[in-house]
Each structure stands twice: as C-alpha cells, then as structure tokens.
Amino acid sequence: MMRTRPLKVALLGCGVVGSEVARIMTTHADDLAARIGAPVELAGIAVRRPDRVREGVPAELVTTDAMELVKRDDVDVVIEVIGGIEPARELITTAFAHGASVVSANKALVAADGAALHAAAERHGADLYYEAAVAGAIPLVRPLRESLAGDKVNRVLGIVNGTTNFILDKMDTSGAGYSEALDEATALGYAEADPTADVEGFDAAAKAAILAGIAFHTRVTIDDVHREGLTEVTASDIASAKRMGCTVKLLAICERAADGASVTARVHPAMIPLSHPLASVREAYNAVFVESDAAGQLMFYGPGAGGSPTASAVLGDLVAVCRNKVAGTTGPGESAYTQLPVSPMGEVVTRYHISLDVADKSGVLAQVATVFAEHGVSIDTVRQQGRPDADGEASLVVVTHRAADAALSSTVEALRGLDTVRGVASIMRVEGE
Numbered sequence: 200m201m202r203t204r205p206l207k208v209a210l211l212g213c214g215v216v217g218s219e220v221a222r223i224m225t226t227h228a229d230d231l232a233a234r235i236g237a238p239v240e241l242a243g244i245a246v247r248r249p250d251r252v253r254e255g256v257p258a259e260l261v262t263t264d265a266m267e268l269v270k271r272d273d274v275d276v277v278i279e280v281i282g283g284i285e286p287a288r289e290l291i292t293t294a295f296a297h298g299a300s301v302v303s304a305n306k307a308l309v310a311a312d313g314a315a316l317h318a319a320a321e322r323h324g325a326d327l328y329y330e331a332a333v334a335g336a337i338p339l340v341r342p343l344r345e346s347l348a349g350d351k352v353n354r355v356l357g358i359v360n361g362t363t364n365f366i367l368d369k370m371d372t373s374g375a376g377y378s379e380a381l382d383e384a385t386a387l388g389y390a391e392a393d394p395t396a397d398v399e400g401f402d403a404a405a406k407a408a409i410l411a412g413i414a415f416h417t418r419v420t421i422d423d424v425h426r427e428g429l430t431e432v433t434a435s436d437i438a439s440a441k442r443m444g445c446t447v448k449l450l451a452i453c454e455r456a457a458d459g460a461s462v463t464a465r466v467h468p469a470m471i472p473l474s475h476p477l478a479s480v481r482e483a484y485n486a487v488f489v490e491s492d493a494a495g496q497l498m499f500y501g502p503g504a505g506g507s508p509t510a511s512a513v514l515g516d517l518v519a520v521c522r523n524k525v526a527g528t529t530g531p532g533e534s535a536y537t538q539l540p541v542s543p544m545g546e547v548v549t550r551y552h553i554s555l556d557v558a559d560k561s562g563v564l565a566q567v568a569t570v571f572a573e574h575g576v577s578i579d580t581v582r583q584q585g586r587p588d589a590d591g592e593a594s595l596v597v598v599t600h601r602a603a604d605a606a607l608s609s610t611v612e613a614l615r616g617l618d619t620v621r622g623v624a625s626i627m628r629v630e631g632e
C-alpha cells in the first residue's frame with residue numbers, strides 16, 4: 200500500500216551528476232513512488248552558483264545554504280553529490296544527526312573517512328549508501344556487500360577510472376596526444392573537477408580502498424593504497440607493450456595474501472595481454488573482476504563515469520534507502536570484523552617488464568643477468584635490440600618471473616649503479632596472465 204506522506208530528499212550539488220539525479224527524480228517520479236511504496240520529492244537543491252540556468256530544475260527549490268537544508272526536520276534522505284572532503288563530511292554527519300539517511304557518490308570522502316561515517320550513520324539509525332562512488336553505474340558495492348556476503352573474496356582486479364582508460368585508449372588506438380585525450384574526457388563529464396585526481400591515480404586509489412574494505416571485511420583507507428598514476432606512461436611504453444602482445448591499462452588490484460593474514464591494495468599502470476578481457480575495455484568503460492572461493496571469477500562491466508550512468512547508481516541507492524525508511528529499518532552497515540592489516544607494496548608479488556639503455560658491448564648481458572640473480576629475481580625473457588640512432592647503445596628488455604616488489608626495486612637500484620647501464624627507460628608491471 201502506498202503511504203501518502205512523501206519522502207523528502209535534499210540534493211546537495213547540481214553539477215554533472217546532481218543535474219541528472221534531479222532530472223531522473225522528476226521524470227521517473229511515478230515509477231519511483233511505486234517501487235518505494237511512497238512518493239519521493241525534492242525538498243531542496245543546494246548549489247554554489249544559484250544564477251546558473253539548470254534545465255528542468257525548479258528554481259524555487261534552489262538554495263545556496265546546504266547546511267540549513269540538511270537540518271530541515273522534513274528531510275528524510277540527503278543525496279551528496281558535491282564531492283571533496285569538506286563541506287561534504289560536515290553536511291553528511293549533520294544529516295545523520297538530524298535523522299536523515301545519506302546517499303553519496305563521494306569516493307574521496309568514503310575512502311578517507313568511511314569508518315567514521317558508518318559509525319555516525321549507525322549511531323543515528325540511518326543508512327549510508329555509495330554505489331555511485333565506485334565504477335559509476337556498475338553494481339559493485341552492493342554485490343560485494345550483499346550478494347557475495349556468504350562467499351570469501353580473494354582478489355578484486357579492474358579498471359575503475361573512466362578518464363584514464365579513455366586517455367590510454369585514445370593514445371593507443373588513434374595516436375591522440377595526452378592532453379587532447381584529457382580535454383575530450385573532461386568535455387564528456389568523465390574527469391573530476393581537478394583532473395589530477397584521475398591522472399595521478401587518486402580517484403582509482405579511493406575506489407580500490409573502498410573495494411578492498413568491503414571485499415575483505417576490513418578497513419582500508421586511501422592512505423593504505425599504493426598509487427602510481429599514468430603521467431609517467433610514455434608512447435614508448437605503449438609501443439613496448441604492443442611488441443609483447445600487450446596493452447597498457449591503469450589497474451586497481453586488491454588481494455588477500457596467500458596465507459590469508461593480510462591484504463594489499465594498489466593502483467598503477469600495467470601491461471596486460473591483448474587476450475585478457477580487460478584489454479578490450481574501451482573509452483570510459485570500467486570493468487572489474489572479482490575472484491572468490493565459491494563463485495570463482497565474476498566480471499562486472501559497464502559505464503563507470505558520466506552524469507547519467509552515475510545518477511543511475513545514485514537513484515538505485517535512493518530507492519533502497521527510501522524502502523528502508525518505509526519499512527522502518529536500515530540496510531547493512533560497515534563489516535570490518537576481520538581487521539586484516541594492509542601490507543606494504545614491497546610485499547606484492549608480480550611480474551615486471553624493464554627496459555634498459557645499455558652499452559652495446561660484450562659481457563653486458565651477463566652483468567645485467569647477474570644483478571637480477573643476486574637479488575633473487577628470476578628472468579623470464581630478454582630481448583636485445585641495437586639502436587641505430589644511439590651509437591654504441593642498445594635497448595635491453597627484460598621480463599621477469601613473479602618477484603616481490605621490494606626485490607625488484609633493489610634490483611633496479613643496483614642496475615642503475617652499473618657503468619654499462621646508461622639508463623632505465625621504463626619499468627612496468629605485467630598483470631593478468
């Protein structure tokens with residue numbers, strides 16, 4: 200039976216995502232009401248620039264005072280799509296204190312302070328949902344939190360940033376330059392307000408922290424995630440990858456250690472074989488593999504960025520928290536009972552592709568091989584190529600077997616110390632084999 204008092208929603212932020220949330224709430228109002236069992240209405244929309252014309256957004260709902268809006272007694276749900284740490288955090292905690300549940304797309308905030316936010320929600324008998332924060336429209340937070348709650352997840356591996364995938368894809372397929380590709384991603388609404396968050400890997404690291412925490416039932420913050428962006432990836436890395444039958448992707452990788460006693464979370468560019476399903480993830484699409492004991496390998500794929508896809512995830516959460524309100528209950532909160540520590544990057548074990556500029560003379564190969572052996576890093580393949588442009592120099596490309604990141608780092612340091620090694624042109628991890 201439909202309850203007659205409408206549920207009131209405060210929308211904070213009306214940018215790329217917020218404007219789409221407002222549009223869908225208006226156009227789908229009847230369906231949303233039927234699915235929730237109560238009408239759902241916008242109580243107000245907090246914006247920073249009230250003079251901006253926003254098509255389809257009722258002017259009488261617009262306010263610049265977000266704090267006053269979240270304190271209103273008639274507000275049942277707050278949707279936070281402002282982004283950043285403050286004032287989003289204070290607005291969300293104030294919303295909880297006033298009895299409202301919160302839907303947020305804010306990965307930066309959840310990855311920095313998720314535990315405190317969950318605790319505040321629980322204290323006030325409210326919900327905190329953030330499906331949109333990880334991989335946009337793709338259902339991932341809820342499947343991990345609910346559908347896989349009876350299984351044991353061991354690994355989450357994927358492409359979780361649309362902007363960087365768009366850039367790498369354009370560079371790889373159309374030969375576009377880095378800044379041209381970034382400008383296009385920004386114009387399409389994929390990039391964050393400050394694209395540094397995307398290209399330096401902060402956005403993906405925040406998502407990795409959230410995924411690792413939920414997947415392994417422990418607490419992982421963005422500071423625990425090893426992060427390398429794509430600003431160091433060169434055209435020559437992409438060409439090297441092609442020669443190996445690989446492509447370069449910015450990956451987020453969360454793993455439970457083999458002994459089950461710790462976890463790792465990292466974001467970095469990596470070479471993956473063209474035969475791997477992640478290699479064919481194009482443009483701003485995201486794809487995430489989840490490996491678990493009972494289910495085996497699951498793949499989640501879809502649009503990970505953009506106003507309308509992200510709004511889809513926000514609306515899904517809105518329906519869920521509204522249903523909970525109607526039923527007088529709350530959904531699952533934080534599950535961090537395993538308290539597994541997060542190991543440093545040095546303990547991660549993977550394969551490496553290293554490209555060295557070396558003196559083109561006898562004995563160099565043996566010298567280089569000795570350095571690898573001395574550090575316990577086993578070589579899989581070596582390819583030497585003369586460089587007609589550089590007199591007396593050659594390129595040596597070494598691909599290793601699986602080795603600890605710390606062992607690889609000390610190998611590279613020792614290689615740099617050799618007179619015959621003129622430079623380390625690139626080091627890239629090789630994943631997905």
Ligand SMILES: NC(=O)c1ccc[n+]([C@@H]2O[C@H](COP(=O)([O-])OP(=O)(O)OC[C@H]3O[C@@H](n4cnc5c(N)ncnc54)[C@H](O)[C@@H]3O)[C@@H](O)[C@H]2O)c1
Binds near residue numbers: 213265286391
């Ligand atoms: N764009 C995407 O593809 C995408 C995807 C997933 C998640 N997200 C997340 O969604 C959130 C919003 O992203 P966006 O792309 O819509 O950003 P945006 O910059 O387009 O929109 C944010 C809006 O909030 C407004 N704002 C800032 N401070 C405010 C305040 N104090 N009161 C009221 N309004 C305020 C800004 O003026 C801006 O219009 C972020 O947390 C982002 O990480 C975005």
Ligand SMILES: N[C@@H](CCO)C(=O)O
Binds near residue numbers: 505
């Ligand atoms: N800037 C983000 C938005 C989605 O979180 C991206 O490019 O993936």
Ligand code: NA
Binds near residue numbers: 332333334337
């Ligand atoms: Na999602």
